[in-house]
Amino acid sequence: MKKSILLLLSILCIFSCKTTKNYTSITLSSKASLVTKKTQLKSKKNWHLKDIETDTLPGISLNRSYATILKNKRGKDIIIAVIDTEVDIHHKDLQNTIWVNESEIPNNGIDDDKNGYIDDVYGWNFLGNKKGENNRFINFEYTRILKQTSKDFKNLTPKDAVLKNEKKLQLHNRAKEAYDKRMQIDSAGKANYDKLYTLYFEAKNKIYPYLKERVFNQKSVDSLKKLKPEGINDFHFFIWSDCLKNNINDALVTKYRDNANERINKMLNLAYNDRSIQGDNENDISDTDYGNNNVSGNIDFLEHGTKMAGIIANITKNTTIKIMPIAISAYGDENDKDIALAIRYAVDNNAKVINMSFGKEFSTHKKWVDDAIKYAEKNNVLIVSSAGNFGNNLNIESHYYPNDRGEKDSNISDNFLLIGASTYTLNKKLKAKNSNYGNIDVDLFAPGTNIFTTNTQNRNTFSGGTSSAAAITSGVAALLYAYYPSLNASQIKSILMNSGIAYTIPVSTPEKDDKSKLTPFNQLSKSGKILNAYNAFIMAEKITK
Structure with missing residues (x-):
């Protein structure tokens, strides 16, 4: 898109100038392919926040960012919508980060803010009905x-x-x-x-x-x-x-x-109506009178949303960023109608970043989702989604949704990021084994192996996959909005992609006819890079001067 080209030119121009803070970007020298460097992984906990130069770990350099660029700074309040399974909003590590709709009076049975959702104090569950019943199993x-x-x-x-x-x-x-x-x-x-x-x-x-x-x-x-x-x-x-x-x-x-x-x-039951609880017409996008405000009802059974919320909360722990739970995921595949309405709910309730750590191989109403993505772009909202965990080359296996691919591989918008997962190993296993990849759809990679986070019922655990990588990226995107509020969604997307670190290490990308195939890591995505928060903040500083 034209505005992206202009933005990139401005970045290159500004990036050549001396910054008043004298922060130096992290780059890899020709001799530091780092294959020969031993990673210092003393603990898996929070390795993804560490730095390639100081810790020899291909993390996102967030600890370094907080110690330098963001030190003594206060960011603007930002809302991140987590469109996922239900979230344990009472978890001790999450309860102070959960978004509260202050325009709604709790449990009075009235739509006080007149947004179409009664008593949506902490978000909305699109898998339920007014009786408080919520789906746990839905169709593929x-x-x-x-x-x-x-x-x-x-x-x-x-x-x-x-x-x-x-x-x-x-x-x-x-x-x-x-x-x-x-x-x-x-x-x-x-x-x-x-x-x-x-x-x-x-x-x-x-x-x-x-x-x-x-x-x-x-x-x-x-x-x-x-x-x-x-x-x-x-x-x-x-x-x-x-x-x-x-x-x-x-x-x-x-x-x-x-x-x-x-x-x-x-x-898998062709006779089962997975909308029987909601009672809506799944083929009518205007039929929106369904769902409920119970965003934590099945957390003993559905844990994924709590894990993603915890990853984001850990990234943004030094700020006042709030997490808005929106439930559309259960066992099965998300419904396009719910995805589209959830995006619009997030935008209408002032979220600036939407994390969507899910995906599927088919889409019955892609246009509804595409229109919602464009609606988010119009309102300056960034959407971050996971690239999937099938180990596929999406340049070949192109059926993966949601995406921002339009006709002839053009993008429908400039506010959507698809994220692959990387590991802490600086060798052929740098790409997470099951992460999808491809330089047509996948924009960027981020750490997605052994990510420490919250689990339901006040527990903690490790999470992995492209879901975790997307959540980490969403957290950094929210920080950019918080500390540099003049940036728009397109700029933040460009910053995240252009400020990452490019690794040329040949990594394992087995195919049906070539199980031992290796591909340079920087050819696996559009940017060819792994997310780096420190570089992103340096770039944001220069753009906003």
Whole structure:
């Protein structure tokens, strides 16, 4: 786009001038390909905040930023919308960062701010209804497609099907292929988890009566085994020893079985209406009277949103940035209608960054999402999304959504970033193994391995994948908005892409016919770089002078 070209020229011009702060950008010299440098990973916790020069870790140099450029500065209040699963808004590490809609009086049953969402004090859940019920399992997108297209091509010969609608037939066939592959995998999974459930409780029912007065651990099970009680065989002991070793308990075994069954019964069931709880027409974007304000109702079951919120909160901990939870994700694929309405909700409620750490292989209403992305651009809102964890080259496997790809590979807007995941290893494993890549759709990479964050119910954990990489990028984008409020979404996107660090290390990009293929890291995305906050702030300083 013309404005992007002009911005880049201005950056190059300004970047050649001496900065009043005398901060020097981080660059890699020709001799410092760093393949030979040993990374100093003493702890996985917060490695992604460290610096390639001072710590020899390919992090985002955020600690260095806070110690120098941002020291003694105060940023403007900024809202980040996290469009994801529900979020544990009461987590001790999140409760002070959650957005509050001060225009809404809590729990009075009135839409006080007249935005169409009653009592949306902490955000909105598009997976629910006014009774407070929320979906936990929803269709895969290819399931939704087959529910529509199967009716169109029922009882038609292949020739007649092509004549009726060749484009729709191609979509149908692609969806059917993905559906059949998933059905095969999940049917086998269901059989395995049903079997585990049966064997687990059969063994427990045999062993437990002998140990109910004692601590149920490996030592007591081993002691009982020596006594060779009647009716208990070695296989019962083997099952229980293995479960104890892997911390598998009643609740986990039941959860595994139930989830495996629900994948078949709901996510892949062509007869299941996954909008039955919402009660809306999923093919009518104007039908918006659904959802509820319960953004934490299923956090014992859906943890992803809490993890992403924690990553962002850790990036922005020295500021007054607030997180707005918007739930559209459950087990299954996000609905395009919910995605589009969630983006518009975020924009209308003054979010400046929207984090969307999700993706899917099909899109039934891409235009709705495209229009929402353009609406965000019009209102100076940056959208950051994850590139996906299939290990695919998106230049070839181009079906991944949401994206900002228009006709002939042009971009529909200049406010959308697609983020791949990198690791802390400066070798062929620098690209996270499962991260998608490709210099047509993927804009930038960011750390996405062993990222320390929050988990539900006041726990903490490590997270990974392109979801985490997108959340880290969203956090840095929010800091740019906070400390340099004159910047617009297009400028921030350009800064993040142009200020990263380019690594030329050959990394593993296996393909079907070449499992050992290596590709220079800087060819995996449009920018060829890994996010670097320190460089981004230097660039922002120069642009805003």
